[in-house]
Amino acid sequence: MSTTDETRAARPAGRPRSARAEQAIIDATLDLLGEGMNIAELSIEAIAARAGVGKTTIYRRWANKEDLCVDALARLKSPLPELRGESVREDLVAYFEVVVRDSCDARRRCVMSIVMNDAERHPRLVERVRQALIEPRREVLAAVLRRGVATGELRADLDLPVVMAALIGTVTWYMRDAGSDGTAESPAGIAERIVDQLLAGLAPTA
Amino acid sequence: MSTTDETRAARPAGRPRSARAEQAIIDATLDLLGEGMNIAELSIEAIAARAGVGKTTIYRRWANKEDLCVDALARLKSPLPELRGESVREDLVAYFEVVVRDSCDARRRCVMSIVMNDAERHPRLVERVRQALIEPRREVLAAVLRRGVATGELRADLDLPVVMAALIGTVTWYMRDAGSDGTAESPAGIAERIVDQLLAGLAPTA
DNA sequence: CGTTTTCGATACGATTAAGTTTCGCAACGT
DNA sequence: ACGTTGCGAAACTTAATCGTATCGAAAACG
Known part of the structure; x- marks a missing residue:
């Protein structure tokens, strides 16, 4: 049908958002949190700098710091341990x-x-x-x-x-x-x- | 000898520091920390307000927030539990x-x-x-x-x-x-x- | 091409707090 | 009385950071 069909959902016009930027933001957030920052100390500016991204790119995706952290932390889910049930x-x-x-x-x-x-x-x-x-x-x-x-x-x-x-x-x-x-x-x-x-x-x- | 002798150490001239203010500052600090603040969030202004004290009175005694917290927390020492040693x-x-x-x-x-x-x-x-x-x-x-x-x-x-x-x-x-x-x-x-x-x-x- | 949207950079105003200084008054020794 | 020091209040400087706005360039589409 159409020339590019990667996603069925009618793609909105304009330049698509960079998935790489999004991942870099999440990674930067988790890295900074992992270095001992609490949420109050975590600054959007620091995240943007570490991710090599403009602050705009962050605020376009998340309304505020807390929303970003919610998303970032939710991605830490590691698989539940698989238990054999023998003993x-x-x-x-x-x-x-x-x-x-x-x-x-x-x-x-x-x-x-x-x-x-x-x-x-x-x-x-x-x-x-x-x-x-x-x-x-x-x-x-x-x-x-x-x-x-x-x-x-x-x-x-x-x-x-x-x-x-x-x-x-x-x-x-x-x-x-x-x-x-x-x-x-x-x-x-x-x-x-x-x-x-x-x-x-x-x-x-x- | 002298008229007042509460302390032997030659009292420096001028108005003595108020012990009440000092205690109020320590109390306010511990109260605020106890209400869930971490040290970063703890503000000297809030301590001064809660203690009914001017900021000057705090900075005259402690060089910075951390020194104040060190002193305040050190006063929490409760007596070591007394163990009977029976069993x-x-x-x-x-x-x-x-x-x-x-x-x-x-x-x-x-x-x-x-x-x-x-x-x-x-x-x-x-x-x-x-x-x-x-x-x-x-x-x-x-x-x-x-x-x-x-x-x-x-x-x-x-x-x-x-x-x-x-x-x-x-x-x-x-x-x-x-x-x-x-x-x-x-x-x-x-x-x-x-x-x-x-x-x-x-x-x-x- | 032209349109739309995102990109990173940067500047901006608002807010918050640290730590300093100034001021007029109070408390102490002599 | 007088000098010294502490007192609380307030103004001030400095510095971070938030969240917004603006900019020219880039990336997608038709």
Whole structure:
């Protein structure tokens, strides 16, 4: 039919928007956030400079800084960990190996910091990140625990809220300490060590 | 000798600085930080307004915002938890009951948020808080664990770094979740629940 | 070609806050 | 009384950054 048919949607007249510019803007945003900026400090001018783009090009696409951040953070979604379901221990280790690996990526690490700190200042953004990134993973983890209780691999009287906090909090806290030290390399077996320690408990087996 | 002798140090001439103003400034700073401001957002003007004080009075005492925050945060030191040393379980519960109670105080909660987020931007401040507030408590906790291993109340093969992260991370994470919910009241026995759950482990006693 | 829209650059006005200075008054010692 | 210093209020300078507007060039279309 027509000479160019890449998109069916009737292309609006004029020069099309550059996909490269859009990606560069998103990348620059995530890079700057990953370097430790919070949303308040993140400046559109800095994003434009880093992306090699005019501010106009940003404001043509997003109404304001928050909208841009919402879009940028939503693209961080990494695939949910694939669990084999053979045993609870194996699933937990696999799950937290993904968490440990993700927590070595500055871009992903900054998400948690934003969620934990900017909840009041940017409720829309935080809520969207929570729905898109956090809740699905929480649900996967909770399902593993429930299944473990059902199969008898875990104690029947598990205090679910406490155990969720124990697993996530331990890994998160450990990785934070490890990150602040020079120990940038994530020790290979850390997920395994944490899961085994928590499964076994601190008290000696009587 | 002299008519007024409150301080031996030869009092410099002129009107003495108002201790009330100083305290009001510190209080205003901690209040504003406790309301969720980070250091960048904290404005000297807001502090002066809240404290009912002129900006001059602030700059006469502290060279800049960071120095003021260093002083203000250093005053948050609450006494180290007093441990009876009868049993490891009892000490851990007592220790974390203090942590839980402190984590309900906005002023104290903001310290952790600053330490975790502004480490790169304000290394002096964070380092001082770490030395003054965090390390002593870490050491108390580590001592309890080491003693427990020695007395046989804890497993001999404890993975100390992991266990430290497990205890602190679990309590911190649980309180954060609890805080974001409406559950502002800290459930009375939460420290006990967490300690017992971690001592017993997740696996059923074989 | 001519039209339309985007491109990056740059200038602009508005706002916010840091940190300094000035001012008139208050509090202290001598 | 007098000199010195602190006090709060206000004006000021400097600097960032937001979001908008304007510009000439470029990229698509017919």
